[in-house]
Amino acid sequence: MVLVEAYARIGALKGAQPRKLATDAFKLAWAGQKLGATRLILAVADEAAASYLHRPGAWLTASIRDAGIEIIVAELGDVMREAILAAQARQYR
16 A cells, blocks of 8 residues: 655745644654555655755654655646645735
């Protein structure tokens, strides 16, 4: 069984977003263990989120690696990318 958690933020992470991403990773690891998943994937929509998860020497990077979670940057088409950016603009406070 493959479990995937998707994180759709495009652009630099702000405020509580890094914590949300870390929480999503640990939720994925927990669910994978409970359900007997053979593969865990954290799919992100942007290289900014991926780079946050691949910081050399960071505890989060090490724990994600140790949990066997793969980080992938999803290939989004222009229409989907624009839809996500529009949704982010509507949510901006």
